[in-house]
Amino acid sequence: MRILCIDYGDARIGVAVSDPMGWTAQMLETIQWRGDVQKPLDRICELAGQYQCPLIVVGLPKNMDGSSGFREERTREFMERLRERLPEVEIKPWDERLTTVMAQRAMRDMGINTKKQKGRIDQMAAAFILQSYLDSMQK
Numbered sequence: 001m002r003i004l005c006i007d008y009g010d011a012r013i014g015v016a017v018s019d020p021m022g023w024t025a026q027m028l029e030t031i032q033w034r035g036d037v038q039k040p041l042d043r044i045c046e047l048a049g050q051y052q053c054p055l056i057v058v059g060l061p062k063n064m065d066g067s068s069g070f071r072e073e074r075t076r077e078f079m080e081r082l083r084e085r086l087p088e089v090e091i092k093p094w095d096e097r098l099t100t101v102m103a104q105r106a107m108r109d110m111g112i113n114t115k116k117q118k119g120r121i122d123q124m125a126a127a128f129i130l131q132s133y134l135d136s137m138q139k
Contacts, residue, residue, distance in 0.1 A: 001020070001022055001053075001054060001055075002017055002018050002019070002020055002022070002051045002052060002053050003017070003018040003022060003053055003055045003056070003057060003130065003133070003134070004016075004017050004018075004028075004044070004047060004048055004051060004053040004055070004056045004057070005017070005018075005025065005056070005057040005058070005059070005094075005126045005127070005129050005130035005133070006044060006056065006057075006058050006059065006126060007059045007096065007122050007123075007125040007126040007129060008058060008059065008074070008075045008078050009122060010034070010074070011032070011033065011034050012030050012031065012032055012033070012122045013030065013031040013033065013040050013044075013122065014027075014030055014121070014122025014123040014124070014125050014126035014127075015027075015028040015029050015030070015031060015044070015047060015123065015126055016028050016123060016126035016127040016129070016130045017047075017051055017053070017130075018130060018134060022134060022137070023134060023138075024131070024134070025126075025127040025128075025130035025131040025134060026127060027120070027123035027124055027126065027127045028047070028123065028126075029047075029123065030120070030122050030123050031043050031044070037078070037081065041081055041082065041085055044056070044082065045085050045086055048086060048089055053089065054088075054089060054090060055089065055090045055091075055092060056082065056086070056089055056090070056091050056092070057092050057093075057094045057129065057130055057133045058075065058078070058079050058082075058091060058092065058093050058094065059075070059093075059094060059095075059096030059125070059126065059129040060072060060075055060076075060093035060094060060095055060096055061075060061096055062095055062096075075093075076093070079091050079093065092133075094129055094132065094133045095132075096125070096129050
């Protein structure tokens with residue numbers, strides 16, 4: 001069973017997918033968008049069908065102290081829209097704290113200019129979120 005994961009943002013959405021066994025996360029793509037939420041919703045629905053994902057994990061941006069903020073509200077609104085479009089798919093929030101920082105650091109460690117690779121950072125952050133979820137399921 002494959003699992004899709006998204007790292008939601010107002011301009012870009014990073015997407016990752018698990019391997020068929022649900023052990024590892026792979027970066028998939030970045031959905032560029034601004035304004036019209038139908039574009040990313042359509043693409044995520046397409047990917048969920050293509051990979052036959054019964055579950056989509058969505059990175060939930062909590063504040064460092066665990067409290068909710070504006071970004072979390074926006075993400076939860078997007079999750080509700082996904083649920084409306086994909087009622088047969090479970091949409092599950094997952095803590096994403098520090099995943100973007102981890103992705104930036106990993107790319108810098110690989111010698112990749114992060115300013116020119118923002119879309120790749122979003123994909124890598126989605127992969128970190130998904131791997132965290134997958135690891136928690138193995139325990």
